[in-house]
Amino acid sequence: MPHPPDAQPPILSSQSGAERAVRPPGAAQRVTIVGAGYVGLNTGAVLAYLGHAVTLVDRDAGRVAELRAGHSPIYEHGLTEMLARTQAVTTYSVDLVGAVGEADLIVIAVGTPARANGEAETAFVEAAAAEIALGLRGGREYVVVVKSTVPIGTSRRVEAVIARGLRQRGVEARVRYASNPEFLREGRALHDTLYPDRIVVGSEDPQAVECLRELYRPLLDQTFEPPPLLPRPRGFTPPPLMVTDPTSAEMIKYAANAYLATKISFINEMAGLCQRVGADVDEVARGMGLDARIGPQFLQAGIGWGGSCFPKDMRALQAVAAEYDYSLPIVQAACAVNTRQREHVLERLQEVLKVLRGRHVAVLGLSFKPHTNDVRDSPGLDIVTRLVQRGAYVRAHDPVALDQARAAHPELDVEWYESLDGVDALVLATPWPEYLELDWAEVARRMRQPVVMDGRNALPAAALRAAGLLHIGVGR
Ligand code: UDX
DSSP states (O other), X not given: OOOXXXXXXXXXXXXXXXXXXXXXXXXXXXXXXXXXXXXXXXXXXXXXXXXXXXXEEOSOHHHHHHHHTTOOSSOOTTHHHHHHHHXXXXXXXXXXXXXXXXXXXXEEOOOOOBOTTSOBOOHHHHHHHHHHHHHOOTTBEXXXXXXXXXXXXXXXXXXXXXXXXXXXXXXXXXXXXXXXXXXXXXXXXXXXXXXXXXXXXXXXXXXXXXXXXXXXXXXXXTOSOOOTTSOOXXXXXXXXXXXXXXXXXXXXXXXXXXXXXXXHHHHHHHHHHHHHHTOOXXXXXXXXXXXXXXXXXXXXXXXXXXSXXXXXXXXXXXXXXXXXXXXXXXXXXXXXXXXXXHHHHHHHHHHHHSOOTXXXXXXXXXXXXXXXXXXXXXXXXXXXXXXXXXXXXXXXXXXXXXXXXXXXXXXXXXXXXXOOTTOSEEEEOSOOHHHHTOOHHHHHHHOSSOEEXXXXXXXXXXXXXXXXXXXXXXXX
């Protein structure tokens, strides 16, 4: 029975006969996470750090073996240390069916890759739900949480798949559902999990909400001892737990990402006009950001956004809208501006070098942003591809993502190394800290032509000028 909004939901289930783990507030829960990918691993590591008993399940046996051996399969600040610290309270398994029976809470964190039409693929989510149904025990009570970024309405399908599976087995278990989107940035995933702006829970079941409130209690109250590598930001205020319906929770994730991507595209659109009228877009962004209603974040002009989330979520959102015969002109325009930013780099180079064919161009930075080795939809890699298509000779460099870049584009005729000797132009695509501190006099000495395209407006303009380099920015 739903509880009136003001009443405290009971800690104990009113279901007679249901065996429910009776826990004092904030006590450890047994959590099974399905999918040891980006979201699952970071979430699992933090939940284990907070004292919960975590089982991470992945069907990739190699990945599970790696994790058992203490190796992190992904590059993420602090993750190796966090996994080492939580090894004792974490179980890694390939056996999903066997891993859910004893759990209190089951988190679905499998991938939702894009289909050809942009829609997010939910086959893995539904397959996980079907397997979960095979492992649930009769007479027990569970909370199933969808954390994967899924098309609107998927939580409902998960519910239906599990209910059907239980019916087929003739098993009676009480399953409660919640949608709990994540807002992790790559490279800062552990930080964002420990110190979130908000925790969003979408559920029609007050006890599922309570279960998640208790799971996240140490984060909501910020009572945990910060890990040495991930100190609590100064002045950090504990996050609110926002409770809403599942569909709105699913929508929040997409709308937030679309808004952020649009904010970047907006400043990039202004950058084009700044360049024409003789304004400096970084100054414009500074002045805009001082308006508390706008805020300074995500106003860095440059070659635009990429990565595993923004491009995919922007497409998925449009696919959802199309399903409802609705259009999203702002989202569409934000995508178009983002593509134009990449082409803009080539236009600027062409302006100075005239012909690109046969030119030697160095591209620095292939991951989609610093502090990650992820090259998915990377603006830098896209620029490399466009340069090669125009007949330029490209030398590409990245401090950590060279192998990933090469594997993503084995067909590209590119030299994957760092020499700047004899290049006609240098493009900064990803502002890794080491690129910002190059010896610019030495760079100028080695280049054939002193052309530097600063695709992130991140290089020290005065130092480059002093070294005799032509410093071309975005919107300046
Ligand atoms: C994003 C969201 O921030 C996160 O909340 C969500 O859960 C996943 O997607 P992420 O993809 O890791 O996270 O990267 P983010 O740091 O947001 O940057 C996205 C892209 O925008 C990068 O390519 C970055 O270089 C670019 N960017 C960011 C800009 O071009 N300008 C900015 O001002 C900020």
